[in-house]
Amino acid sequence: MSRMVEADVLVVGGGGAGCSAALHLAKRGARVVLLERGLVGGQASGVNHGGVRQQGRNPAELPLARRSRAIWARMADLIGTDAEFDPSGHLKLARSAAEEAELLRWNAIAEQHGLRPRMVGRNAIRAEHPWLGEQVIAGSLLEEDGSANPRLLAPALAAAARKAGATILEGHAVAEMAHDGTRFRVTANDTGFVAPVLLNCAGFWGAAVAARFGERAPIEALHPNMLVTEPLPHFCRLNIGVVGGDVYLRQISRGNVILGGGRGEGDPAVPMSRPRPDSGAAAMEKAVRLIPRLADALIIRSWTGIDGLTPDVLPVMGPSRTTPGLFHAFGFSGHGFMLGPxxxxxxxxxxxxxxxxxxxxxxxxxxxxxxxxxxxxRGTE
Known part of the structure; x- marks a missing residue:
């Protein structure tokens, strides 16, 4: 080990959550070192659909989503860019009576959290959005939701954190990690890092970090399959989702339609991931049923990354049960981009x-x- 670096807080993982934590801690005077194995925003935070949505979330996430939406409104002041945030509205579609009932159920819950979704019924949905297919029978519109560019957020948060005094180290894979009863001792790139606080923001790999400190968090690798079309004539500014989440899409300012659905494949041990052609074709078929004019659209690129999926599709977030000074924030199960700030x-x-x-x-x-x-x-799970 060539040298030892002391800090107040060590952050493992340079996604949106980790970079935001580094920024907010540094702004309040803490000495922060963030360690990222690859590049900031290189996995889940940078390869997702870009949805900035409260619409359709588990009720447990709504207070956090509400807090984050307020930050998105002032993002440019916070980090110098709004990451192309567009409060275009999020329209969640129903394709059956059961899905329509689910929209109504969620809308009632959302209103208890101060949200005001607008139900668009069978008669109005096609009148307002004539480009929708016959499969769609209703929708719920949350006008304050929208989208942003996931490629821009984490790097901008990291740049702002550096400006505030944080040390952001890319290309630093953690080799050793332990707690000596008082402080955390972490080794990366033959450098030792010591601090009384450790933030586990390591995405899919967060479960392995937790395991080093005796905590179990079942997780599987999630590879969201993403596609983008050639530029098309503009027809929709809204962010579009469906009940069940099996397909989602939005049209960006250049006319391209970004859509997702299904899973790619990968190996987190490398790490490596790649999209699957069969998943892409299935997602495109579902998108065409929603929006028939996409039938002849040319797909020009596809991609995926690695996120962590928990059994209940909720993140792990909060203090450790075993180790003082350890805090977790991982396993956002494909919907953490909006929450990261x-x-x-x-x-x-x-x-x-x-x-x-x-x-x-x-x-x-x-x-x-x-x-x-x-x-x-006897022990149960």
Whole structure:
């Protein structure tokens, strides 16, 4: 080991959450070092659809999503760019009576969180959006939602964090990690890093970080399959989703339609990922059923990355159950891009203030710990 670097907080993982945490901590005077194996935003935070949506989220995520939406509104002031954020509205579509009922159920919950989704019924949906196919029978529009460019967010957060005084180290894969009872000791690129606080923002690999400190978090690799078409005549500014989430799309200012659906494949040990042609074809077929004018659109590129999917499709976020000074934020299950800015801010509050007003109980890593069965005393999952 060539040298030792001391910090107040070490951050492992340079996605949106990790870079946002580094920024918010540095702005409050903390000495922060962020370690990223590849490039910031190189995995889940940079390869997703770019949805900035509260629409359709699990109710447990809505307070965090509300906090993040407020940050998106002032993103340009915070980091010098809005990352092409466009509050175009998010229209979630129903293709059956059961899906229509699900929209109504979620809308009622959303209103309890201060959101105002507008139900678009069977008569109005095609009148308002004549480019929709006959498969669509209803929709829910949340006008304050929208989209942004995922390639821009994490690098801009990292640049702002550096400007605020944080050290952002790309190309630094963590080789060793331990807690000596007082401080964390991490080795990367033959350099030692020491700090009393460690933020685990390592995406899919966050479960492996947690395991080093005796905490279980079941996770699988998620490779969202993404496509983009040639530029097309403009027909839609909205971000489009469906109940069930099996296809989603948006048209950008240049006319290209970005759409996603299905899964690619990969190996997180390398790490390597690549899109699957069969998943892309299936996603395109679903998109054409939603919007028939896409039938002749030429696909010009496809891609994927690596995210972490938890069994309940909720992230792991909050303090460790085993190790003081360790905080988790990983496993965002394909919908963490929009949340990243608020996740970082909340982590900074947990570290520096000891609390946050955003409810985190549903994200506690302890939900995966074996528990004793009351009747038999045997461990259950």
């Amino acid at each position: 608020a996740v970082g801010e909340v982590l900074s509050e947990l570290v520096l203030d000891g609390h946050s007003d955003v409810p985190l109980d549903a994200f506690d890593i302890g939900r995966f710990a074996p528990r004793a069965d009351a009747a038999t005393g």
